[in-house]
Amino acid sequence: MTTREECLARDARDPLAPLRDEFTLAEGEIYLDGNSLGPVSREVRRRVDQVIDEEWARGLVRSWNTAGWMDAPLRLGDRLAPLVGARAGEVLVADTLTFLLAKIIGGALELRPRRRVLLTDAANFHSDLYIAAGMARLVARGVEVRTIDRDALAAHLDEDVALVMLTHVDFRTGEMLDMAGITRAVHDAGALMLWDLAHSTGAVPVDLTGADVDFAAGCGYKYLNGGPGAPAFMYVAPRWQGVLANPLPGWLGHARPFDFEATYESAPGMRAYVTSSPSVLALGALEGALAVFERTSMAEVRTKSLALTDLFIELVDQALPGVVEVVTPRAHDRRASQVALRHPNGYGVVQALIERGVIGDFRAPDICRFGFTPLYLRYVDVYDAVAILVDVMASDAHRAPRFAVRRAVT
Ligand SMILES: Cc1ncc(COP(=O)(O)O)c(C=O)c1O
Known part of the structure; x- marks a missing residue:
C-alpha cells in the first residue's frame, strides 16, 4: 500500500507542482470538485x-x-x-x-x-x-x-x-x-x-x-x-x-x-x-x-491525472472493500479525471467529507464524485482525502441527521 511518505516524495518530483501556486486554495482543504467548478487563479x-x-x-x-x-x-x-x-x-x-x-x-x-x-x-x-x-x-x-x-x-x-x-x-x-x-x-x-x-x-x-x-x-x-x-x-x-x-x-x-x-x-x-x-x-x-x-501540455496533465486517480482507487480498494464501490472504469482508456464511488447514503458521505475539508459532490441517486485536477492537486492530498473518508465511514459521520435533507445544489 502506498504510504504518505511515498506520496510526499512523488510531490517533490512532480513537474506540475509549481502550478499549484497559481491557484487560491483554502489552507487545510482538499478540493476534489474541479470537475464542477474550478478554483480561481492569479492570472484570472x-x-x-x-x-x-x-x-x-x-x-x-x-x-x-x-x-x-x-x-x-x-x-x-x-x-x-x-x-x-x-x-x-x-x-x-x-x-x-x-x-x-x-x-x-x-x-x-x-x-x-x-x-x-x-x-x-x-x-x-x-x-x-x-x-x-x-x-x-x-x-x-x-x-x-x-x-x-x-x-x-x-x-x-x-x-x-x-x-x-x-x-x-x-x-x-x-x-x-x-x-x-x-x-x-x-x-x-x-x-x-x-x-x-x-x-x-x-x-x-x-x-x-x-x-x-x-x-x-x-x-x-x-x-x-x-x-x-x-x-x-x-x-x-x-x-x-x-x-x-x-x-x-x-x-x-x-x-x-x-x-x-x-x-x-x-x-x-x-x-x-x-x-x-x-x-x-x-x-x-x-x-x-x-x-x-x-505552461504545460495535456499529455503531462493526463499522465498526472491517471497517477492521481490510480492512487485514489488503490487506496479506496485497500481501505474500504465492500464499503463503497468504485464505479469509474479502471482501464486507463475508459477513465477520465474523476472517480465516482457508489454508496447508498452518498449524499451523507459527501456532506460529512465537506465538513472535514474534503470537497467533492453528490449526484443522485448514490454517486459520490471526486475530481482530480493535476494543476493544483498533490499526491498527498489524495492520501489525506482517503484517510478522512475512512474515518468518516468508520465513525458513521455520514449518518448524522443534519444530512438527511438535501440542499439545492448537491
Ligand atoms: C455534460 C454536461 N452537459 C451540459 C451541461 C450544461 O452546461 P450549462 O449550464 O453551461 O448549459 C453540463 C453542466 O454541468 C454538463 O455537465
Whole structure:
C-alpha cells in the first residue's frame, strides 16, 4: 500500500507542482470538485482587474474597438483550440453550453433533411436531453429524439439517423467513450457527430481533428477554471463552416453588424455562431484561466491525472472493500479525471467529507464524485482525502441527521 511518505516524495518530483501556486486554495482543504467548478487563479484576477480598470473604467465604450472586445470570442477560441485538438479558426467561446448545443443541434438537423432521428444516450446530462427535445420540436418536419443505451449504439445507427449527440465523459461515472471509433461508426451510417466535452476539456487530451468530429461543445467553468457560469465553447469542423447555419441568429453574427440591415447575412467562419454581445468580464476571467494551460501540455496533465486517480482507487480498494464501490472504469482508456464511488447514503458521505475539508459532490441517486485536477492537486492530498473518508465511514459521520435533507445544489 502506498504510504504518505511515498506520496510526499512523488510531490517533490512532480513537474506540475509549481502550478499549484497559481491557484487560491483554502489552507487545510482538499478540493476534489474541479470537475464542477474550478478554483480561481492569479492570472484570472489579473486579467479581470485589467478588463475592469483599464478597458472598462478608462476606455469605456471605445474599448469595443480598442481592447479587442469584439474579437474576444474568436481570440479565446483560438487559444482554447489546442486543448481539444482543434486549429485556429475552428472554436468560438460564447454563451453557455446548453445554448451552444442548441445552435449546433438546430443547424445540424438541417444538414440531413431526409433523416428524422437524433440519437442520444439515455444517461446523458439532462440539459442535453432537454435541449435536444426542444430543438427537435422546432424543426418543422418533426424530428424524434431517440434515447438509447450508448453501449448499443451500433444497433441503432440506421439511415434515419441525422445526428448522434454523446457526452464524451459520463458526468456520473467518469467513464470516457471512444471518440474516434464512435465518430467513425456514425459517419459510416451517414450521420453527423456532436460531442459534449463538458467533462473532457482541460481534463483529458481530446483530438477533434484526428477523430474527424463534426461538432463539439464544452464548458469553461469546470476543468478550465473560468469561473462560475463561465462562457462555453463550440467547435465546427472546417468542412461545415459556412454550411452549418446558426438557428439563433443575432446581430453580432451578421457579416456587417453596424450596417443595421433588416435582413440577416451570416458572417464567415466561426463568427457566424455569435448571437449577442460578448460577456466581456466573463471572457476576461476565462482568458486568464487559460494561461496556466500554456505552461504545460495535456499529455503531462493526463499522465498526472491517471497517477492521481490510480492512487485514489488503490487506496479506496485497500481501505474500504465492500464499503463503497468504485464505479469509474479502471482501464486507463475508459477513465477520465474523476472517480465516482457508489454508496447508498452518498449524499451523507459527501456532506460529512465537506465538513472535514474534503470537497467533492453528490449526484443522485448514490454517486459520490471526486475530481482530480493535476494543476493544483498533490499526491498527498489524495492520501489525506482517503484517510478522512475512512474515518468518516468508520465513525458513521455520514449518518448524522443534519444530512438527511438535501440542499439545492448537491
Ligand atoms: C455534460 C454536461 N452537459 C451540459 C451541461 C450544461 O452546461 P450549462 O449550464 O453551461 O448549459 C453540463 C453542466 O454541468 C454538463 O455537465
